[in-house]
Amino acid sequence: MSQGQSKYLERQISICKENDEISPRLYSEYGVNLGLRDPDGKGVLTGLTNISAVNGTKVISGKRVPCEGELWYRGYRIETLINSLGENEMGFGKIAYLLLMGELPSDEEQKTFTSAVRHYRKLPTNFVRDVIMKAPSSDIMNSMSRSILTLASYDSEAKNPSLQNNLRQCLQLIGQFPMLAVYAYHAHVFTNLDGSMYVHNPKSELSTAENFLMMLRPDQSFSTVEAKTLDTAMILHMEHGGGNNSTFTTRVVTSSGSDTYSTISAAMSSLKGPKHGGANIKVMNMMNDIRKNVKDFSDEDEIAYYLRKILSGEVLDHKGLIYGMGHAVYTLSDPREKIFKKYVKQLAKEKGRENDLLLYENIEKLAPELINEKRKVKKPVCANVDFYSGFVFNMLNIPIELYTPLFAVARIVGWSAHRMEELICTDKIIRPAYMSVMEKHEN
Ligand SMILES: CC(=O)SCCNC(=O)CCNC(=O)[C@H](O)C(C)(C)COP(=O)(O)OP(=O)(O)OC[C@H]1O[C@@H](n2cnc3c(N)ncnc32)[C@H](O)[C@@H]1OP(=O)(O)O
Ligand SMILES: O=C([O-])CC(=O)C(=O)O
Numbered sequence: 034m035s036q037g038q039s040k041y042l043e044r045q046i047s048i049c050k051e052n053d054e055i056s057p058r059l060y061s062e063y064g065v066n067l068g069l070r071d072p073d074g075k076g077v078l079t080g081l082t083n084i085s086a087v088n089g090t091k092v093i094s095g096k097r098v099p100c101e102g103e104l105w106y107r108g109y110r111i112e113t114l115i116n117s118l119g120e121n122e123m124g125f126g127k128i129a130y131l132l133l134m135g136e137l138p139s140d141e142e143q144k145t146f147t148s149a150v151r152h153y154r155k156l157p158t159n160f161v162r163d164v165i166m167k168a169p170s171s172d173i174m175n176s177m178s179r180s181i182l183t184l185a186s187y188d189s190e191a192k193n194p195s196l197q198n199n200l201r202q203c204l205q206l207i208g209q210f211p212m213l214a215v216y217a218y219h220a221h222v223f224t225n226l227d228g229s230m231y232v233h234n235p236k237s238e239l240s241t242a243e244n245f246l247m248m249l250r251p252d253q254s255f256s257t258v259e260a261k262t263l264d265t266a267m268i269l270h271m272e273h274g275g276g277n278n279s280t281f282t283t284r285v286v287t288s289s290g291s292d293t294y295s296t297i298s299a300a301m302s303s304l305k306g307p308k309h310g311g312a313n314i315k316v317m318n319m320m321n322d323i324r325k326n327v328k329d330f331s332d333e334d335e336i337a338y339y340l341r342k343i344l345s346g347e348v349l350d351h352k353g354l355i356y357g358m359g360h361a362v363y364t365l366s367d368p369r370e371k372i373f374k375k376y377v378k379q380l381a382k383e384k385g386r387e388n389d390l391l392l393y394e395n396i397e398k399l400a401p402e403l404i405n406e407k408r409k410v411k412k413p414v415c416a417n418v419d420f421y422s423g424f425v426f427n428m429l430n431i432p433i434e435l436y437t438p439l440f441a442v443a444r445i446v447g448w449s450a451h452r453m454e455e456l457i458c459t460d461k462i463i464r465p466a467y468m469s470v471m472e473k474h475e476n
Pocket of ligand 1: 307308309310353354355356358361362404408412417419
């Protein structure tokens with residue numbers, strides 16, 4: 034940006050700010066729930082769902098109190114589902130079936146479902162060359178969104194609104210997402226980082242996690258432990274109620290009658306935000322910054338000193354956020370983080386990363402109190418799913434550019450289930466109200 038442009042924009046921004054300003058007082062005066070959250074932070078009720086439940090509080094003697102976090106998929110606790118899988122069993126397909134269809138599959142149903150998803154694990158002829166390799170970016174979420182929208186041009190039924198067609202499109206995208214992510218990454222490495230371009234075709238006998246690792250690695254190799262860890266991570270990321278930002282976006286866009294490709298691309302735009310799924314990349318950047326500025330990972334005072342600097346906006350990205358901490362629903366704990374931690378401990382030991390783990394654990398211990406100290410409110414804060422996920426992906430040698438895309442490879446299952454539920458149950462455009470506080474210049 035030239036100096037002249039920058040000066041012009043600075044001047045215009047000050048005009049925008051002056052004319053856009055709304056006194057925070059008006060929000061409480063008119064009873065507006067900022068961020069669609071009531072004064073206690075509880076989300077405004079906007080819908081009903083059969084797909085999952087996310088709980089961070091419970092009512093005891095008529096009073097809502099914080100509790101250990103609970104996540105349920107279609108009536109089953111997430112812990113039960115994870116534990117029900119065999120030691121080396123890849124559960125992505127089974128849990129995706131559960132979320133989409135509403136019940137656990139029989140062996141026969143699972144087989145048919147798996148072969149349906151496998152069937153869709155291919156891209157149109159020359160798609161990699163004509164779409165993915167065009168203007169590759171380090172922002173793989175953007176590359177994927179472009180691919181998703183372009184896939185509509187290859188679909189002669191793109192706008193067919195039947196439920197069957199919508200389900201077909203969802204299954205197709207679930208099958209194609211790993212390819213869109215991994216190939217976009219390789220195209221970026223080839224074009225922008227002077228590396229090599231690999232396009233390994235998915236193998237029909239492999240699960241989603243196995244294919245992801247196989248397509249990513251030049252020599253296509255991966256271990257069962259690596260695939261199982263990634264498979265578990267994806268199950269944990271698949272679904273999180275109707276109110277999370279990207280799933281709500283899915284429901285909003287679906288309610289306008291838009292097609293599957295446009296809806297899923299909108300959900301991608303939401304997920305990549307650093308306060309949502311994009312936090313997994315932010316956590317890694319934050320940890321790298323902390324490693325550079327904290328000498329002794331066991332020294333809680335030294336860590337707290339630096340975390341306070343992050344919170345004051347003095348360092349890092351000046352946003353004042355400790356990434357991976359806090360959640361809109363969970364209070365005492367995020368159940369997924371607890372499951373992740375088991376894997377983290379095991380992997381950190383195997384990979385000799387115990388010192389890193391110590392730093393993570395100390396941040397997890399110190400951050401809640403420091404956040405409360407800053408915001409002058411006593412509200413429980415816990416580490417969220419994004420806190421340890423990047424550490425796990427890093428120990429699996431997955432490049433940072435693919436962290437949020439990996440989240441999307443999993444969450445598309447939840448988006449699809451919510452799109453189908455919105456289409457089946459509701460035929461009403463979502464349209465909340467904004468109270469106008471503008472100054473009128475004429476009668
Ligand atoms: C997959 C996911 O989306 S999980 C979330 C991933 N996101 C992150 O890790 C980013 C860091 N965390 C955050 O930004 C927030 O905790 C969110 C977006 C997750 C939840 O936000 P909210 O529901 O508004 O949080 P909550 O009501 O508990 O707290 C609000 C206040 O605490 C502050 N706060 C909450 N979390 C943090 C944090 N991690 N670091 C610093 N301050 C925080 C907010 O800035 C806000 O302050 P304000 O009232 O002065 O504006
Ligand atoms: O529920 C939310 O607000 C954020 C989210 O998607 C998750 O934690 O997985």
